[in-house]
Amino acid sequence: MTLPDPRRAPARTDLPWLRHRPLRRVPASPAPRVNLQHPGRPPLGTGRVTPAAPSAGASSLDLTRPSAPVPAPAPDAAEASVAVSSSLDLSSPGLTSSSLDLSSAASSSLDLSTQAPAPASSSLDLSTPAPAESSSDLSTPPAASSLDLGPSTGAAATPSARALVPVRRQPSAAQGDPVLGYEPERVVVGRPTLLNRDRPTVALTRVQSGVGVLRLTMAVGSGVGDLRPAAFCHLSTGETVLLDHNRGMTTAPAGSRRPVVQAVDRGFLVDLRQVSRLQRLVIAGFSPTSSSLAWGGALRVETIGGARVDVPLEREPGAGSLVALSILNVGGQLVLRAERQLVPGALREAALAFGFDGLTWVDAWTPLG
Amino acid sequence: MSWLARLRGDDEPDERDQAPEPDEDSPEALQAAVDELVRFVNARAGALPPAALANARALTDTLTEVVDSAQVRPLDVYAVISVRGVVGDYLPTTLKGYLALDPEVRDVPRAGGHSPTESLMMQIDSLQTSVQATLVATREQDADALMTQGRFLQTKFNRSDLDL
Structure with a gap:
């Protein structure tokens, strides 16, 4: 009990x-x-x-x-x-x-x-x-x-x-409350924020995290190779979903008519009105043919209010999945973090490397629907 | 090699056989340990509360900043001990202890009044406070070193106070 x-x-x-x-x-x-x-x-x-x-x-x-x-x-x-x-x-x-x-x-x-x-x-x-x-x-x-x-x-x-009269205290991580234990950097509207090694993380305000749509777009040049976006989504219901637009896995929850996250061409859309249903989202780039890629380009994150965050996709040429960005929902604030981790192997290895162990895989690239 | 050994024609020892032992306290080794800790945290992200995950990653960011400060001047022994302790022991032990619990009891208050999840948040926050203090001390040492260098240059290239 x-x-x-x-x-x-x-x-x-x-x-x-x-x-x-x-x-x-x-x-x-x-x-x-x-x-x-x-x-x-x-x-x-x-x-x-x-x-x-x-x-x-x-x-x-x-x-x-x-x-x-x-x-x-x-x-x-x-x-x-x-x-x-x-x-x-x-x-x-x-x-x-x-x-x-x-x-x-x-x-x-x-x-x-x-x-x-x-x-x-x-x-x-x-x-x-x-x-x-x-x-x-x-x-x-x-x-x-x-x-x-x-x-x-x-x-x-x-x-x-x-x-x-009861006095409501300020939530604090030092007292065990599930909040950020630090003062996060914010996104300034009208000035793109670049996430790199020196500034790997930024947080959207609750208004930015709860209004409109969050658009994630992968902008890649032709010299990179066959780079495709994929996303792992963990919902508050406990459901874990892989999103890959090219293979028809386009909604989270799977098959939902009102998805929280939707895969579109070259990117994803997050319905921020349902942000409370989203717990974690990880964006990765991969080659469906397992070929080596000359990593380059950027992942752009935009809010409806004009805030913009850019994440470079630059790594040494190699095969595998490049996990570019993770998004965490911490008490209604979306915390964006540039991961920049190249995981050798297929999408299954990338999922396991980032804690998405709730998927059952048909093969190394395809989860069981 | 001594001059007597050269006169006797002794062979010089092969330097390749005396490869230096890896320095576990070098900035490169510390950064590799931090990166390994990041992979450890990411691989268990699905079982951690989002706030704990965000704070744990902020802690690894602070650890990276401490190690990066070695580019300016070598880390002192206290900073190395602090980084080594958090990376190799404190944070992994905290996370492993939490993950070993049954998920159903993680939010149930214990005798002390706090649930395991609350205790996890408090422990990560304590570690963050400790590493942040180390980073501040390191940066203050850098600032002191810069001021000392400024006084040295001023003394070296400006006129001496004893000049008439």
Whole structure:
């Protein structure tokens, strides 16, 4: 089973709504709660909210601000809560305290609620009143924090809301993204680009790679010999096709009425509207009679916008297939590279030398259709 | 041959029998190794992601640039070691390790959070960064050598500062 990549998941648009949705208010009076304040403590000063009195059946831990101020707990009320308080009750002043009762009158080392004498407030002191607001004061949270999922008021929630907005990072090969790891040279419209040993590769922009037709034409003089173009095409479907116009192998996919690549006289046409279906294209020149050729001429690549790339076909005279150009589709950009590799042998050897091993061959020149 | 051996009439050793051993660190040998690496990459292009293939070929271009800089001045030992390591070990090992995987698991994230394809891209990028740094250092040495030559010529053919 393939797990989906969470980074490619669609952006969550419901998070702001979840944070700001109106919550149904629960009536405050029957809510069971635990009072973290010692009942014998005097009422707090101005600006502080007195915790609610412990009520019967208290069993849960309420760390939220009470909905309405209630009077300070009277000793009688506190004593009344002793009978039914659970072991989690941190405020029970009763004498019959359990082992987890942290507020018993008999002070121990674990007593967190003993009020007198209170020399200094520690960060673990949950009940000792302090004149200043501290982060450990659970009874009166000073402001909405990033953990506050309730209705927020004012500008305090704005930064945390901003922090939740997903930021799309730039794809980078250094982080494993399938992109070019370098800044490619581009084709300048109106000025032919020559691919040679010093500048073997150039990349078309996404617009140049996706609009119109890419025309590849082999311009060869008569002195070269019987030089014919051929192309190996690897499609995104996994299909590998050999294109040879002179032998009727003219479309990729084979037999398609809407081909991605089409072989024409002395060249090829790439339908850039379907460029996403093209993965790799390699252009080669060969002699059908296996005769030695005086390599020369050039392969011209033209876009509909006027960009032009020339690849020389110059090598020492010899037999075999001259692989002139490879075209890679990297994320919608076509990367053109002058290969200039003369592969001895027939077309089958040239195909294997460039990784087109998905073809089954009838003979060294003809793949099984 | 010593003068005593000539007096005794000893035969001179045939120089053809003492053919120099091929220098594996010569620019020609390094370029041949880079070309062999290019053929290795091309022959496995069908099983590599297009982006990895493009970046691997860009890496071989950078290696060629480093070797070509030997036309200006000999490569220093660090550049030779860098080229030798990438060409003979690092990049082939990375590609072989990736190609040995079952294609179905190449895009499945591993325990580290990255899939093998992502790891392949990262490794090629690391190698590119390393070789690019070697190329920059080589070019800076060339620039320093050019500046030194300029100071030498200025001192040799201009008037000396001590002339009155």
